[in-house]
Amino acid sequence: MIRRLIWSQKPTRSLGGDLAVLLFIAAGAAFSSLPLVYVVCNAFKPMNELFVYPPQFFVRNPTLDNFLDLFVLMSESWIPFSRYVLNTVVITLMGTAGHVILASMAAYALSKHRFVGSKLLFSLVILSLMFARQVTAIPNYLIVSRLGWVDTYWAIILPAWAMSLGLFLMKQFMDAMIHDSLLEAARIEGASEWALFWHVVMPNVRPGWLTLIILSFQALWGETHGQYIYSEQLKTLPYALDQVIAGGIARAGVGAAVGVMVMIVPIIVFVVNQSKVIDTMGASGIK
Amino acid sequence: MRSAVSTTVPGNRGLSLVQKLRREIRTNKAPYLFVAPYAMLFFLFTVLPVVIAIGLSFTHYNMLQPPKWIGYQNYLRLFLSDDVFLIAVKNTFVFALITGPLSYFACFIFAWLINDLQPKIRAVLTLLLFAPSLSGRLFMIWTVMFGGDSYGYINGFLLYWGIIDEPIQFLLDPQWMMPVVILVVLWMSLGTSFLAFIAGLQGIDTQLFEAAAVDGVRNRWQELFFITLPQMKGYLMFGAIMSITGSFAAAANIIPLVGFPSTDYACHTIVTHLIDYGNVRFEMGYASAIAVILFAAMVGMQRLVQRILNSLES
Incomplete structure (x- = not known):
């Protein structure tokens, strides 16, 4: 009976195998999540628990001191902490929204139309998945500075709009989930391509863009963007995290508090999106 | 698949290339408009930079004076007189050959195993396994774990239990740095491919x-090889691409952990060498x-691995 609570029914499973698998997954999940649980525990530890010897994993008397210290520390610095948060939020939201929309539009054209250059563009996108973006870091900097965008949000947001993963993912989803008959029907009723895209295509590839939001959000949220942003008032939350951690062991509690703030938002976005993604995603995906 | 919009432009004969192009754009105006914003940015930030990088690689350029053409001298210098580069190449391949395959298999195996579970339990485990990728720069927590004094969690533990007499300098001792970096890369490795595999x-x-099961498949292994893997072909190829790209760059992404440059260049890779000359010098x-x-x-x-995967299939 317990077995049925844990596993979906499949005919070809042995009990011993199932238990071994469960142990293996539990070990993996512990390895993945315990360091992060430790950060969360530290964020709520009072000073005397942070520095006991030997180190303790769990918190005994949880307190919000570290978060209060963080705000004191940050209100003393000449850039208010809220500014770092705002910068990260602006960059992440604008970058993600633009990427999802532009990549989906291009993916629609590549998936449902054939025109001169479409094959070339798609093979270039696949090629660009094959190398790390460090390859293009120097020329990108030269281009951004030539355009006069160094030390602005645009230096980060615009390149994010044209990341290759989004176009690839959205095209795969559209290839699989949008049938030509669906588009023909709407065209006969006189829908413009623009209306078609927003009212027929996008609602039908919802799992696709929900997934893309997770991936794009996660990529932008965690970045310090150090090479493009010099002004203190434009710097981001992960940069602030680095600065606090650089303060050394005395700031361990405050560092953990920033860490919790950095990690909580992508996790919320993931949880909200995942519930919608994983179940519907099955219908299609990459062929 | 049949395209929804007619794509052949009739009566192209006897027209110049420019005229043909103009006609093509007029016939397919909508898709060109749809693809234009993305394509322009993609060209500006991905295609053009690769071309510029290739061009600049044959020059001497310090950002102050205009680039000076020096032929293939940079490449000669790289391979003949830059000892640190050769260390970087060796380290890059060691990292890539260990973390690439391991993270690829980890992504698949965990996705495959949790797929059998009930949806709610599966969702929780997906989050726990995917959390390191979501938490970005929090890999810095490992500096606390591997800290070089008794406050380092692992050192503190080992000292307390009397396994060691003095703390190990995990992040400074070349003997330990590479394994530590590999461990942290693997910790963060359940990323994009993992999500793609779950979807697949x-x-x-x-x-x-x-x-x-009716046809005589008796256990999960037979099911894996006869049913699951053949159904996952597209995803497996996509995951391979992402894992290989990641394996070359991941070690450099977590370089703040061991400092830059790392002691004796023990964790120096091609990417950190690139950062050294580009951002520092x-x-x-x-x-x-x-x-x-x-x-x-x-x-x-990538090409090599694709060839191997394709030959395994046939």
Whole structure:
């Protein structure tokens, strides 16, 4: 009976195998999540628990001191902490929204139309998945500075709009989930391509863009963007995290508090999106 | 698949290339408008930079004076007189050959195993396994774990239990740095491919498994090889691409952990070498040559792995 609570029914499973698998997954999940649980525990530890010897994993008397210290520390610095948060939020939201929309539009054209250059563009996108973006870091900097965008949000947001993963993912989803008959029907009723895209295509590839939001959000949220942003008032939350951690062991509690703030938002976005993604995603995906 | 919009432009004969192009754009105006914003940015920030990097790699360029053409001297210098580069190449391949396959298999195996569980339990485990990728720069927590004094969690533990007498300098001792970095890279490795695999496994028709059981598939391994893997081909290829790209760059992404440059260049990779010359020394021509080598190595590795995967299939 317990077995049925844990596993979906499949005919070809042995009990011993199932238990071994469960142990293996539990070990993996512990390895993945315990360091992060430790950060969360530290964020709520009072000073005397942070520095006991030997180190303790769990918190005994949880307190919000570290978060209060963080705000004191940050209100003393000449850039208010809220500014770092705002910068990260602006960059992440604008970058993600633009990427999802532009990549989906291009993916629609590549998936449902054939025109001169479409094959070339798609093979270039696949090629660009094959190398790390460090390859293009120097020329990108030269281009951004030539355009006069160094030390602005645009230096980060615009390149994010044209990341290759989004176009690839959205095209795969559209290839699989949008049938030509669906588009023909709407065209006969006189829908413009623009209306078609927003009212027929996008609602039908919802799992696709929900997934893309997770991936794009996660990529932008965690970045310090150090090479493009010099002004203190434009710097981001992960940069602030680095600065606090650089303060050394005395700031361990405050560092953990920033860490919790950095990690909580992508996790919320993931949880909200995942519930919608994983179940519907099955219908299609990459062929 | 049949395209929804007619794409052949009739009566093209006897027209010049410009006229043909103009006609093509007029016929396919909508798709061109749809693709234009993305394509322009993609060209500006991905295609053009690769071309510029290749061009700059044949020059001496310090950002102050205009680039000076020096032929293939940068490449000669890289391979003949830059000892640190050779260390970087060796480290890059050691990292890539260990973390690439391991993270690829970890992504697949965990996605495959949790796929059997009830949706709610599966969702929780997906979050726990995916959390390190979501938490970005929090990998810095490992500096606390591997800290070099008794407050370092692991040292503190080992000292308390009397396993060691004095703390190990995990992040400074070349003997330990590489394994520590590999461990942290693996910790963060359940990323994009992992999510893609979960989606792919969800997409397999469950009737296939029932039919297979009737046809005599007896255990999960037979099911894996006869049903699951063949159904996952596209995802497996995509995951391989992402894992290879990641394996070349991941170690450099977590370089703040061991400091830069790392002791005795123990964790120096092609990417950190590139950062050293590009962001620190401003030798942009030389750095571009490093970038071109990195590009060639990654794309070459991708092609090789694809050839191997394709031959395994047939």
